[in-house]
Amino acid sequence: MEMATLGSCGFILWLVFASSAVTFLATSAAGSSSLNSPSAILIQVDQSGKGDYKKIQDAIDAVPSNNVDQVYILIKPGIYREKIVVPADKPYITLGGTDATSTVITWSMGGSNLVETPTVAVLASNFVARYLTFQNTYGAGAQAVALQVAGDKAAFYGCRILSYQDTLLDDVGRHYYSNCYIEGAIDFICGNGLSLYDKCHLHSLSDVQGAITAQQRSSPTEDTGYSFINCKITGVGTSVLGRPWGAYSRVVFAYSYMSKVVLPQGWDDWNDPSKQKTAFYGEYRNYGPGSSVTERVRWSHQLTSIEAAPFLTKSWINGREWLKPLPTRFRKPSWK
Structure with a gap:
């Protein structure tokens, strides 16, 4: 079952079961063909010292380079004041919390060099995050990334991504965001990823003339762009949907609620x-008081059903080839 359709209470119960069952599962045949559900190595992070590690970065560092196993790093509730990197040579890592509002990764850093500021930088492929908050508390006045996603085939479920300027650096690769809350004021979703935002809530903090997206596609040959499907846009002031960081910037909104x-x-x-x-x-086919197209800039496109079709499903990111179900079997790491 996908996390996006699993209630938080059910997920907590599932995690309790997973934690208690891991000892038994460690003795079972992890790769047994008789079991159809996916398996993963389980590592627990708990600030109280009751897990395998107290810090998230320590758990990531423990994963071997060029890892080929699914690794689920279960993060117990708490405020983790860490600046984290998931390096490119450590694919197949999941960071999972039980509730995004109570499991927070936070840092405060701003500056003119965008890629130096992220609270969490995901450089690895086949990464997943579930029910976590990524936060940069720097505030206004400089670029301050909460989350950088620069690995291919990365998915985020039920996460909160919070900052003011350049909140989410949706940088490079194919990415999927499901039921996420993303907050900022200036270009708060930016970069050159090929990404699908599904049922996400975008909240603008800008008082006047903010910008939600700044997509960076710079050539017509680049297969990148952002598609927002069944999303919701709210805010405290006014904002545009996007402005072109790259000359061939590509963004589509469909079936989404747009407030004033x-x-x-x-x-x-x-x-x-x-x-x-x-x-x-x-x-x-957007709706809400901000969806009226009567005063839209003439160079934007009101799509027909045929024109919109390529942007409306997971096929936009080839997602059916790489999006994986939630693991249901766990084992202890052999390398610990």
């Missing part, structure tokens, strides 16, 4: 009219 925070023009060319000819900004 969305400015009537919808999109901005970032003071470069030449990008009006190359950026691709599309909308399809």
Whole structure:
């Protein structure tokens, strides 16, 4: 069962079972063909000292380089003041909490070098996060990334991603965000990923003229862009849906609720009219007071059903080939 459809209470009960069952599972045949459900190595992080590690980074560091096993790092509730990196040579890691509001990874760092600021930087492929908060508390005045995703095939379920400027650096690779809450004011979803946002809540903190997205596609040959499906946009002031970080920036919103925070023009060319000819900004069957297209910039696109179709399913990110179900069998690591 996908985490996105599993209630938090049910997930907590499941985790209790997983924790108590791990000793038994360690003695079973982890790769037995008689069991159809996926398995994973289980590591527990608990600040009280009752887990395998007290710090999340220590648990990640313990995973061998060039790892080929699914590793589930279960993070007990708490506020983890850490600056974390999941390195490129450690794929197949899941970071999982029980409730995003009570399991928080936080740091405070801003600056002019975007990639130096993330609270959490995911550089590895086949990464998953479930029910966690990623937070950068730096505030206004500089780039301050809460989460950088620069690995291919990364998925996020029920997470909260919080900062002010450049909150989510959706950088490189194919990514899936399901039922996530993303908050910021200026270009708070940015980068050059190929990403699907499914049932996410986007909340703008900008008082005036904020920007939700700054997608960075720089060439028509690049297979990148952001698709937002069944999402919700709220905020405290006004914002555009996006502006082009790259000349061929590509963003589509479909079946999404737009509050009055969305400015009537919808999109901005970032003071470069030449990008009006190359950026691709599309909308399809959105609703709410901010969804009216009567005053949209003329260079945006109101899509037909045929034009919208490629953006509306997991096929947009080839997700059916790599999105995996939640593990249901666990074992202790042999390398601990």
